[in-house]
Amino acid sequence: MKQSILKLTVLSLSITAALTIFIDHSNARGSVNKDQATQTAPAALQEKTVEQVQKNIKVLTGMPQSQLIPVMNFFAASMGRRCNFCHVNKNGQWDYVSDEKPEKNTAREMIKMVLDVNKTTFKGAVEVSCYTCHRGRNQPQSIPLLPLPLPSPPAGNPAAAAGGGGSGNVTAPGAQAQASPRPALPSADDIFDKYIAAIGGQPAIDKLKSRAAKGTLVQANGNTLQFEVYQVAPDRFYQLVTTPQGPFERGFNGTVGWEKSARGVRELTGGELAQIRAVNNLFGLIKLKDQFTRTRVAGKDKIGDRDVYVITGTLADGNRQRLFFDVETGLLLRRTTSTQTMIGVIPEQIDFEDYRDVEGIKFPFIARSSTIEAGNPVSTRQFTEIRLNTAVDESKFNMPAAPKPATP
Numbered sequence: 101m102k103q104s105i106l107k108l109t110v111l112s113l114s115i116t117a118a119l120t121i122f123i124d125h126s127n128a129r130g131s132v133n134k135d136q137a138t139q140t141a142p143a144a145l146q147e148k149t150v151e152q153v154q155k156n157i158k159v160l161t162g163m164p165q166s167q168l169i170p171v172m173n174f175f176a177a178s179m180g181r182r183c184n185f186c187h188v189n190k191n192g193q194w195d196y197v198s199d200e201k202p203e204k205n206t207a208r209e210m211i212k213m214v215l216d217v218n219k220t221t222f223k224g225a226v227e228v229s230c231y232t233c234h235r236g237r238n239q240p241q242s243i244p245l246l247p248l249p250l251p252s253p254p255a256g257n258p259a260a261a262a263g264g265g266g267s268g269n270v271t272a273p274g275a276q277a278q279a280s281p282r283p284a285l286p287s288a289d290d291i292f293d294k295y296i297a298a299i300g301g302q303p304a305i306d307k308l309k310s311r312a313a314k315g316t317l318v319q320a321n322g323n324t325l326q327f328e329v330y331q332v333a334p335d336r337f338y339q340l341v342t343t344p345q346g347p348f349e350r351g352f353n354g355t356v357g358w359e360k361s362a363r364g365v366r367e368l369t370g371g372e373l374a375q376i377r378a379v380n381n382l383f384g385l386i387k388l389k390d391q392f393t394r395t396r397v398a399g400k401d402k403i404g405d406r407d408v409y410v411i412t413g414t415l416a417d418g419n420r421q422r423l424f425f426d427v428e429t430g431l432l433l434r435r436t437t438s439t440q441t442m443i444g445v446i447p448e449q450i451d452f453e454d455y456r457d458v459e460g461i462k463f464p465f466i467a468r469s470s471t472i473e474a475g476n477p478v479s480t481r482q483f484t485e486i487r488l489n490t491a492v493d494e495s496k497f498n499m500p501a502a503p504k505p506a507t508p
């Protein structure tokens with residue numbers, strides 16, 4: 101039972117990532133927990149913590165439940181291993197609660213160390229994570245390998261070497277890029293304005309009331325799932341993914357969020373709901389600027405052979421995103437999200453391609469998502485059909501009546 105729930109959780113995360121039209125992937129804060137019985141105050145901002153939901157949490161206490169699986173994926177990615185490095189799997193049955201594997205307890209010691217070093221040495225900022233040392237291997241390398249890479253020729257621009265803490269280092273592959281002389285950059289507003297113009301202009305966007313779309317979701321293992329999504333302004337949605345385990349549905353009617361799968365119907369709350377709402381918002385890829393409390397033009401970069409402007413934005417919950425706009429066309433080519441957790445920053449990247457005009461607005465028909473999920477590190481969402489401003493049956497958005505699942 102537990103096992104299939106986790107499978108679905110993992111699946112639903114990858115679906116979330118790949119269907120992404122989205123904002124942010126973590127945020128515990130900023131959403132109402134209906135379990136706390138408050139229709140009244142959207143100020144009841146907390147969601148359940150891992151120890152309130154799981155059975156055997158000793159060190160990750162206080163972490164929002166919606167971060168559990170992302171953080172576990174982060175552990176696995178840091179180790180270059182999978183869940184079974186620390187958890188027992190007997191005849192296909194996962195027992196995540198068990199402490200049988202010594203690696204799990206070692207991981208607990210490591211978590212304590214990471215919490216401690218960040219608290220004492222880095223004044224509470226999460227600077228050191230599992231990946232800082234492990235870098236995809238369970239036994240981190242502590243001694244430099246000889247011979248060292250040959251030193252690169254002295255940088256033409258000595259000023260560029262200052263700052264960033266990397267000065268004086270030999271430039272090994274993967275070393276941090278040095279800033280080249282600053283080109284004149286447009287302002288963030290200029291870039292956002294050019295984007296709005298590039299996708300069709302404000303008048304076309306003002307007319308957008310709903311969207312109905314269909315397509316496929318190709319996972320890293322080659323599985324292809326069919327999906328449909330219906331979105332109505334300002335924030336209602338219904339999403340259906342046909343999986344080997346059966347239909348997987350999610351919806352939000354403006355008040356109640358829900359999920360229906362092989363294991364029943366459940367209400368979505370807290371950070372999970374906030375994240376799924378952000379992902380499915382009709383305007384998630386359109387009204388970009390409004391999503392940030394602060395933006396800054398970080399510079400110019402390249403994606404493939406395209407020159408891009410990079411904007412760094414801070415979301416209301418403090419998490420960061422980077423937006424990469426094509427210098428020439430003004431279109432958004434990439435969006436990366438960094439989710440702060442207590443043990444490290446979890447990255448995610450979506451690349452957008454194949455912009456096509458649909459009734460006056462351009463949408464990317466392909467979105468490639470890269471995550472730290474070892475089981476599904478890359479997936480591609482491709483639309484086959486998008487229709488705008490067609491009538492959508494509003495009852496789709498309501499939570500279907502069905503027995504509640506037995507397990508929380």
Ligand code: HEC
Nearest residue numbers: 154155156157158159160172173175176183186196207208
């Ligand atoms: C590097 C070791 C490591 C890896 C890899 C790892 N975990 Fe964990 N996991 C832990 C530790 C340690 C805990 C307990 C944390 C605590 O005590 O606060 C835990 C707890 C859990 C729990 C909570 C169990 C309970 O009810 O108490 C679940 C569920 C879980 N892990 C799932 C996963 C999944 C799924 C994966 C693969 C994506 C995974 N873990 C990968 C170390 C790991």
Ligand code: HEC
Nearest residue numbers: 175203206207210211214228229230232233238239240443
């Ligand atoms: C400061 C560097 C550092 C950080 C940060 C760090 N580790 Fe480690 N970790 C090590 C070293 C070094 C070893 C190997 C120790 C040994 O060989 O006895 C190790 C070993 C381990 C092992 C045992 C591996 C094995 O093959 O048995 C696990 C599991 C582990 N770390 C998990 C984690 C997790 C999870 C995190 C993040 C919460 C983390 N580590 C953060 C340095 C680090």
